[in-house]
Amino acid sequence: MQKAEKMQELRVFAQEIRMETLKIIHSLGKGHVGGAMGMADAMAVVYGAYMKIDPKNPRWEDRDWFILSKGHAGPVAYATLGLMGFYPVEEAYTLNRPGTNFPSHTDRTKTIGVDLTTGSLGQGMSEAVGAALGNKVDGRDSHVFVAIGDGEADEGQIWEAAEFAAHYKLDHLICLVDNNGRQLDGAVADVMGHAKGLAAKFDAFGWHVIHVTDGNDVEKIYDAIAEAYTVTGKPTAIVLDTVKGKGATFAESSGAHSSEPTAEQWDEAFAYAEKQMAEIKAAK
Numbered sequence: 001m002q003k004a005e006k007m008q009e010l011r012v013f014a015q016e017i018r019m020e021t022l023k024i025i026h027s028l029g030k031g032h033v034g035g036a037m038g039m040a041d042a043m044a045v046v047y048g049a050y051m052k053i054d055p056k057n058p059r060w061e062d063r064d065w066f067i068l069s070k071g072h073a074g075p076v077a078y079a080t081l082g083l084m085g086f087y088p089v090e091e092a093y094t095l096n097r098p099g100t101n102f103p104s105h106t107d108r109t110k111t112i113g114v115d116l117t118t119g120s121l122g123q124g125m126s127e128a129v130g131a132a133l134g135n136k137v138d139g140r141d142s143h144v145f146v147a148i149g150d151g152e153a154d155e156g157q158i159w160e161a162a163e164f165a166a167h168y169k170l171d172h173l174i175c176l177v178d179n180n181g182r183q184l185d186g187a188v189a190d191v192m193g194h195a196k197g198l199a200a201k202f203d204a205f206g207w208h209v210i211h212v213t214d215g216n217d218v219e220k221i222y223d224a225i226a227e228a229y230t231v232t233g234k235p236t237a238i239v240l241d242t243v244k245g246k247g248a249t250f251a252e253s254s255g256a257h258s259s260e261p262t263a264e265q266w267d268e269a270f271a272y273a274e275k276q277m278a279e280i281k282a283a284k
């Protein structure tokens, strides 16, 4: 397949992920729309172009791993895994209901295809480092992707794990930083900013760093991961400057962390998402 054709496929996939993410959160009526929607493009590229996985054998030992350290964005993972064939995506329209296999934060004991449990910010980065080290010790060629938030990067646990990963030369570890500038209760710069930026910080910790200034552009994400695959001797951080809530009409402009939209706002959001999909398909 030509690259242009693949990028078009990934743009469509990203929009499908957005639409399913909205439907999953709509089933509950409220949730972490902001942090989920901004990740759709990265999820489309990671799963649609790179992840070595088998939905029929989710715990395949030689698979690649994906850990959503910012576990509150669970619905975007459920949308992606459903669309990848791990389960019918409609099963996730039970988000956070009693007895569901789709809790608001990702849980490996509940959802098929979720590699590790997250939700306590910072924890997923340590888990990812452990998975990458384990694969290395076992001589596996598997890659481990971990997605963290820029607010999450305020956690000390992130930096202990980052130092470990560099020291042990975990070059099959790729950290996607969802650098949307916002966290739960405001701008990261106001709550607890990263003085020289997260790209400089990962660089100082001995990582290979790629800064993608349009972190919602699938081709740029695709190229960044291709570069990360060529790096030896150090882990790679891909800092994605994203828009929190991207594609959700009621959340994108405000950068809201969690939302409980009205029926009219949901209607508007679904109509906009359909329109976006039509435009993406027409632009091919």
Ligand SMILES: Cc1ncc(C[n+]2csc(CCOP(=O)(O)OP(=O)(O)O)c2C)c(N)n1
Residues within 6 Å of the ligand: 034, 035, 036, 070, 072, 119, 120, 121, 122, 148, 149, 150, 151, 152, 153, 178, 180, 182, 183, 184, 185, 244
């Ligand atoms: C250890 C810990 N402290 C606090 C929280 C509550 N919490 C959930 S999401 C969030 C903000 C995260 O911001 P960021 O990582 O930037 O995520 P994004 O904006 O991309 O959704 C906080 C403080 C948590 N889940 N874990």
